[in-house]
Amino acid sequence: MPDKTKHGGFILIAEDDRGANSLEAARLAPLGLEIRSVYSAKEVLALLKESRPKLMLLDYSLPDMSAVELLAQLEKNNIGVPPYITITGLGEEKLAVELMKAGAEDYLVKDSVLLDHLADRVKQALASVDLRGDLDQLKSRMEQERDKYKQLFNNSNEAIFVHTIGPDGAMSDFSEVNDAACASLGYTREELLKLGPLDIDAGALGDKRAEIRNSLLRDGRLKVFSVLKAKDGRRIPVEMSIRAFDFMGEKMVMALSLDISEKERADAALRESEERYRALFDLAGDGILLMNTEGGGLVVNRAFAKMHGYGSPAEMAHLDISKLDTLKTRAQRPESMRTIMAGETLTFEVEHFHKDGHVFALSVTANRVLVGGKTFILAVHRALGSR
Secondary structure, eight states: OOOOSSOOSEEEEEOSOHHHHHHHHHHHGGGOOEEEEEOSHHHHHHHHHHOOOSEEEEESBOSSSBHHHHHHHHHHTTOOOOOEEEEEOTTOHHHHHHHHHHTOSEEEEOSTTHHHHHHHHHHHHHHHHHHHHHHHHHHHHHHHHHHHHHHHHHHOSSEEEEEEBOTTOOBOOOSEEOHHHHHHHTOOHHHHTTOOHHHHBOSSTGGGHHHHHHHHHHHSEEEEEEEEEOTTSOEEEEEEEEEEEEETTEEEEEEEEEEOHHHHHHHHHHHHHHHHHHHHHHHOSSEEEEEETTSOSOEEOHHHHHHTTOSSGGGGTTOOGGGTBOHHHHHHHHHHHHHHHTTOOEEEEEEEEOTTSOEEEEEEEEEEEEETTEEEEEEEEEEEEEO
16 A cells, blocks of 8 residues: 655656666555656756656666766756765765765665665655754744844844843843844943943942842842943943843843933923922912812912911811801802813902901912813912901
8 A cells, every 4th residue: 555644746766777767666656656767867957957856766877977977967057956865886885875975865776685675765765854854844933933033132122131140149241132232332242242230230230139139039020220331431220120031051131121311301300390380389479279179189388378377288288178168158169160160260259267267358360270181270369358
């Protein structure tokens, strides 16, 4: 019964002795592959220009050229050499061995037992070809995966550093860095791979080695803030996400470093702006009130607290506006709130209770404002006198 388990393509028999060619084809027929026969090197060249066999049985001494000469012609004409088995005459074994060194799968000698062993030797060669093909495909897939991850690695906007860490927390030189790491620090890849974490650290990373090691061994990951030192001396504040993993028996560390220079500058500008407006808020002569739309969450300045008899704005933080309004003002407030919430700036008079209990009148100018995406009422108060 034909064996059709693995092999595709066809087997090419290059043998000028037509009788031997036919006998070899008959012995290989049970393998289930198509058998094609040629009788000269010229025919081999012509066939290989058009198609590629799974395996070729190549007689060493074809009438128009030897196997060695044929292989040279294939190379000269840029024709791929298929997997092949060399068949030699008695006494030509040394030549066959040379062809084995040049890439032949096997060699056979034309003797009385050639046909008995032919099918088995061809099956072994085909299995070797299949295995090599599988390995080539696996290698190709691995290279594609490697290239994909290399692109992801190098296209990351965050600087990435990879190194080993010892049981004592000792850190090796970098074993891998990405393009963003080189660009951010001003080093070439070759230069940076000669350095380690402590060479580029301008913070206290070295002093935290034990803490970093313990956290990585315990949790496998860690986030720290540090300062990196660029080649030109610049100091770069960074947020580092560090992760440990095992690779080929070593404890590896991958650190993703995010430059937070812009964030720090923005935070500093925001703090400066907040301090400036806080100063204006606190030092204003008029009483200023910020409250939510329900009248609670009072934030007041010093002038507002003082005009109501309180020692500081903090003393009024627990109040809502209804505790300050007289009954008359409380009755008017819903209408005032509707006008303000409609987006109008409203100037009106109110009566408030002083901390000591007396009632006094105020002129109020209020409008609706957004703070942090939420709606608040901002009201400026000016005292009119006691009543």
